[in-house]
Amino acid sequence: MGESLSNLLIGWASRDITPTGKVSLCGQFHIRITEEIHDPLTVTALALESDDKNEQAIIVSIDAVAVAQCVIDGCCDRLSNILPEFRPNMLLISATHTHTAPDQPRPFTDFGRPKMADDVMTKEAYADLLIEKISEAAVEAWNKRTAGSLSWGRGYAVIGFNRRAAYFDGSTRMYGRTDTADFSHIEGHEDHAVELLFTYDPNHTLTGMIVNVPCPSQCTEISYFVSADYWHETREEIRSRLGAHIHILPQCSAAGDLSPHTLLNTRADSRMLRLKGYGEDYRMGRRRDIANRLATLIDEVLLLTSTDICDSVQFRHRNISLDLPRRRATEADFADAQKQVALAEERLALLESSDPMSLEYSSAFASRSFYQQVIDLYHAQQRGECLSLPIELHVLRIGEIAMCSNRFEYYLDYGDRIKGRSKALQTFVVQLAGDATYLPTERSIHGGSYGAFIAGTAVGPDGGKQTVDVTVSAINEFFSSV
Incomplete structure (x- = not known):
């Protein structure tokens, strides 16, 4: 069964999830109330089904900081009523981690807020909007599925940087200063690999893509406006080159300790962005620069992989329930x-x-x-x-690639362990597929600071190791003949 090839049915859809009126933005300790819309928020859905109907998936991405569990549950309930032939536990929703989208009800990361004015959209109301629009996109993608083909590839684009500065006293600080005598080094390393999956119609015309980037979308994370962050410019740039009809599904790979902000050489980088014509606003310039880097890489990889399009592939999907030690x-x-x-x-x-x-x-x-x-x-x-935390992991085989998800802001070390041990040709790690909390490494916990101490983390390195081991085992079962 696992070795048989399938002609895939593929469907795409998207919806606007931009709020109307005043909202409280998620992603900072302080309150940010706004009704300014800088650019739209989007949900994108990709439906996949094997021609024998045995394997299925609806893969969804939303411009949000995370995906509240109540949103996942609400979408599964709706799909079970609307699409009886679809198994709701085959729905995989992840977030891009923009810090300029509205709050959702997320108990693990509820920082607490003073009472909002009556004209500010509640977290619960926005969750209802997400459930409605995600479900609509998922249903449309499922109903539009038709015969299609795939190709895949990867390349490198410098997007994210490690954001934890380490000091000679053994401490580490997220976004710590590096212009002091006690600065020692950057705590971890970085990942510049971009994993790409392309879909085509029966005539091998491009219809959409998954773009898996190890960097959250938070260039303008402190702003007081609604925005998809760098994914807005990236979508616009890709579509300007490849066509307005192209569906783009962004995923954030393991990047709990990464961000688009470099801790070194920021003045020099700012100058280079100005010389490129991106203006005086460094953060907005970074958004445009990232968009250009990603679109240029996609052009290169698409040209190469379009010579190796697969009309039939091995397709498997497994949802794994797991109890991790708190x-x-x-x-x-x-x-x-x-x-x-x-x-x-x-x-x-x-x-x-x-x-x-x-x-x-x-x-x-x-x-x-x-x-x-x-x-x-x-x-x-x-x-x-x-004493424990129930979670779910998704593991898929799509042709020669593996895709695996978890709910955490997953430190890069864990993603590296999965990729290093995976038998798949390419491995797409997908973080933020749920109510995100940091999952730090032992090294980071030793250094301390936000993102590593217990406030803001539900699971520690022992749970991180367990997620890696279970994920790798499931991937390699799908690729047992490799």
């Missing part, structure tokens, strides 16, 4: 969290007369909630609760 809150974690909550409460007392929506007040409010979660976790684990 990261344990230690006495030291508990004591530090108590200290941080007390400091936040002191700041809130000093800011009592401030606007609750202000940067200072809302940051302190979020910090208190953020660290209170650690205190609550410590007490729960002392009672024998919150």
Whole structure:
């Protein structure tokens, strides 16, 4: 069964998920209320089915910081009613990690917010919008599936950089300064590989692509407008070269410790962006530069792989349920969290007369909630609760490529382990396929700081190793003859 070739049925669809009216943007401790739309947010869906109907998948990408579990559950419920022939657990939804999309209800990363004004869209209302539009796109893609072909390839484009600066005292800091005498090195390495999957109609005319990039879309992460970040410019650039009809499904590969912001040579890079004609705004210039780099790479890879289009491929898809050990809150974690909550409460007392929506007040409010979660976790684990985290992993074989997903902001080391051990010709790692929390390495936990300490992480390196082992085992079962 696993060795048989299948003529795939392929369908594409997309929907606009841009909110209307005022929203609270996700991705920072402080509140950002806006009604400015810089560019649209999009959901893109790719439906795949084997000609014998045994294997199926709907792969979805959304311009969002993550995918709330309530959104996944809501979409699965809708699809089970609308598409009885489709198995809802074959739905894979991931996010690009833009920090300029609305909040969703995400208990693990709920920093806490003061009460919003009545004219601000609630997290729950936006989740309902996502469920509606994702489901519409998934259903349309499924209903449009027709015979098609595939090609795949990869190349290199410098998009993301490691964002954790390490110091001589052994500490590490996300976005830490590198212009000080105590700066030692950048903590981890970087991945510049871009994995590409192209789809074609029966005449071998290009219809769409998956673009898998190891970098979250957060060039303009501190802005006060709604935006898909660099994926907006990237879509526009690709379509200007290949046609407005082309579907583009972005995926973020393992990049929990990466971002589009370099910690070194920023002044020189800013000058080069100006010389390219991208303007004085460094962050917006980075968006345009990334778009050009990706589109140029896609042109190159598409030209090469169009000579090797496959009309029939091996196609498998497995959904794996897994219980991971929760990261344990230690006495030291508990004591530090108590200290941080007390400091936040002191700041809130000093800011009592401030606007609750202000940067200072809302940051302190979020910090208190953020660290209170650690205190609550410590007490729960002392009672024998919150000791495991149920997750799901998707593993697919599509021709000679493997695709594997997880819900985390997955540090690059874990992605490297999967790619290194995978028997597939190419391996697409897909992070942020769920309610994202950081999954740091032992090295990062030793260095500390945001993204590595227990606040903001649900699982530690032991859980990370388990996800790697289970994923690799499933991939290599699909490629057992390799």
